[in-house]
Amino acid sequence: MSEQKLSFQAEASQILDIVANSLYSNKEIFLRELISNASDACDRLRYEALTQPGLTGDDPEYKIALACDAKARRVSVSDNGIGMNRDELVENLGTIAHSGTAAFVHQLKDKPEGVNLIGRFGVGFYSAFMVAETVEVLSRKAGEAEGWRWASDGHGEFTISEAEDAPARGTRITLKLKKGQEEFLDPLRLERIVRTYSDHIAIPVVLAKDGIEETLNAASALWTRPKSEISDAQYKEFYHHVAHAFDEPWLRLHFKAEGVIEYTGLLYVPSTKPFDLFQPERKHGVKLYVKRVFITDDCEGLVPPYLRFLRGIVDSEDLPLNISRETLQDNPVLAKIGNAVTKRTLNELKKKAKKAPEEYATFWDNFGGVLKEGLYEDEGRRETLFELARFPSTRGSEGTSLADYLGRMPEGQDAIYYISGEDAESLRKSPQLEGFEAKGVEVLFMTDPVDEFWLPAIAEYEGKPFKSVTRGGADLAKIADRGEEQAEADRADGAEEAPGIDTLVAFVKLALKDQVKDVRASERLTDSPVCLVADEGDMDMHLERLLKQHRQIDQTSRRILEINPKHSLIRRLSNELETKGALGGKTGTEGPGAPLEEAARLLLDQARILEGEPLPDPGAFARRLAMLVERGFASPG
Ligand code: ADP
Numbered sequence: 001m002s003e004q005k006l007s008f009q010a011e012a013s014q015i016l017d018i019v020a021n022s023l024y025s026n027k028e029i030f031l032r033e034l035i036s037n038a039s040d041a042c043d044r045l046r047y048e049a050l051t052q053p054g055l056t057g058d059d060p061e062y063k064i065a066l067a068c069d070a071k072a073r074r075v076s077v078s079d080n081g082i083g084m085n086r087d088e089l090v091e092n093l094g095t096i097a098h099s100g101t102a103a104f105v106h107q108l109k110d111k112p113e114g115v116n117l118i119g120r121f122g123v124g125f126y127s128a129f130m131v132a133e134t135v136e137v138l139s140r141k142a143g144e145a146e147g148w149r150w151a152s153d154g155h156g157e158f159t160i161s162e163a164e165d166a167p168a169r170g171t172r173i174t175l176k177l178k179k180g181q182e183e184f185l186d187p188l189r190l191e192r193i194v195r196t197y198s199d200h201i202a203i204p205v206v207l208a209k210d211g212i213e214e215t216l217n218a219a220s221a222l223w224t225r226p227k228s229e230i231s232d233a234q235y236k237e238f239y240h241h242v243a244h245a246f247d248e249p250w251l252r253l254h255f256k257a258e259g260v261i262e263y264t265g266l267l268y269v270p271s272t273k274p275f276d277l278f279q280p281e282r283k284h285g286v287k288l289y290v291k292r293v294f295i296t297d298d299c300e301g302l303v304p305p306y307l308r309f310l311r312g313i314v315d316s317e318d319l320p321l322n323i324s325r326e327t328l329q330d331n332p333v334l335a336k337i338g339n340a341v342t343k344r345t346l347n348e349l350k351k352k353a354k355k356a357p358e359e360y361a362t363f364w365d366n367f368g369g370v371l372k373e374g375l376y377e378d379e380g381r382r383e384t385l386f387e388l389a390r391f392p393s394t395r396g397s398e399g400t401s402l403a404d405y406l407g408r409m410p411e412g413q414d415a416i417y418y419i420s421g422e423d424a425e426s427l428r429k430s431p432q433l434e435g436f437e438a439k440g441v442e443v444l445f446m447t448d449p450v451d452e453f454w455l456p457a458i459a460e461y462e463g464k465p466f467k468s469v470t471r472g473g474a475d476l477a478k479i480a481d482r483g484e485e486q487a488e489a490d491r492a493d494g495a496e497e498a499p500g501i502d503t504l505v506a507f508v509k510l511a512l513k514d515q516v517k518d519v520r521a522s523e524r525l526t527d528s529p530v531c532l533v534a535d536e537g538d539m540d541m542h543l544e545r546l547l548k549q550h551r552q553i554d555q556t557s558r559r560i561l562e563i564n565p566k567h568s569l570i571r572r573l574s575n576e577l578e579t580k581g582a583l584g585g586k587t588g589t590e591g592p593g594a595p596l597e598e599a600a601r602l603l604l605d606q607a608r609i610l611e612g613e614p615l616p617d618p619g620a621f622a623r624r625l626a627m628l629v630e631r632g633f634a635s636p637g
């Protein structure tokens, strides 16, 4: 078949441009990326060969071989792994499969600092173009007859053609180095790079020197080595390889279980948030091995979805090697391992929370929103997860634990109060918090989307119910005042209640008719004149707004308007109502309503604005406001 020219997918092309022009100083990482891919390819073939031994035929020893040709300025990486056929070459090297990476590239566009991120995120195969002017990939898929040649200079297009000179099985990637990159022709330099980045690779990486093949790495699975013989740098490199991530691991767990069930785990918690953390599949990043043989990186049940930020491996001694990926899920041994891994991880997190609360706060920032999913998905571990949970609150932006929150509750408080919304900073300004602040009652901020799921599902913690401050009665009366000092301050404020508040409430209710569910005097306001709250049995207002935004519901339920009897505006209105009656000196029903009725409608709109809700009739709001301001100026005093 003749040569065909194809275009890179747009995102792939963008990455290539960034990579090829990058001034990124660690260009040597291209070798780590190619060796990492070669090792993955060997792992995948080893798994396939479990059921199809014919695939490895007369060449059962896996190997990754480096070679350089100084005269031709070429360096190559060969493996006898699974290989790629034509379609796979096109798909795997011409497009970006991970949607997270594609999203990342979109963000990088036009950002010069993007270059520095290459080292942090890794660009896999494309990193070859940092040092190469052309890249040639020869590959033959295990078990297939045809071999293929893929070649590109990284500028928008690549070619593909049949190739008889492809390796008997696997892939050879040859880089024609750019001028100035001759250092990578030096065997000693290559050796140093392999020792630095790829020592943990379980497959021998060999380099021919003076006709003798020398193995450059330790070539045993890192997790099987004794802890004392593994350096931090080696642990870190393994994390980069296994997680396809390039940040520092935040936490590392390396353990060997030797009981009824035997297995080894080497797990990491990343220090930064991966892009695909909230994709609907909620896939975890822990690979399953059986007796050092890679089985799958998609093993449901090995790690619960709420720990999907974990990266690493679990290697079991007891699962059968020929287990099919499909039946794994129902395997009781796997369930036991999954349980034990979860327990260990949560324990380790607990220790970290106790020993290094500041570092723990970073972790919580990154992954708290995921961990909280466990609150309603894993009832058996709810207590532990509650211990791990941290919430920003009215007390400060650093998160508090629920235990600490309970410890600070003033006498008479018998609920855990929270408010939910997009972010802590805007929640801090909510009028519904005022009465709680005045009484010294701390309110937790619930800002993760997942909060809307577990809060309704979980009634209480340590016997104390969770209660939204934007719903139902505030029951603040039962809570002792902050002390004499506060009471003194209140008196000095002259914050007395409007005497005719009941009449005003009844009047406003009448004026607003069915626009609100109810009107009542507020216990929870001190500074603002009004606020909206949801009725006891109704949905949380924030959740309702979210659902409406996503068109899950058509209409929000009617709110309760609370008015602040101590606010000067409310006292004025109450006064006006007492002295002049409902019509406020105006008669007749034509034209704009009586001023007090207009004021009632303004109060409702004001409450809506404070809540961040859209006004149903902004025009009417503007007219009313204009009218009342005008009146105010017309009759001073
Ligand atoms: P990643 O390794 O994160 O998937 P890469 O850009 O490094 O991304 O590689 C892209 C894909 O190309 C791999 O997922 C794999 O399917 C394929 N690939 C790359 N190198 C090899 C190889 N040596 N043998 C077989 N497949 C390979």
Ligand code: MG
Binding pocket: 033, 036, 037, 124, 125
């Ligand atoms: Mg890779």
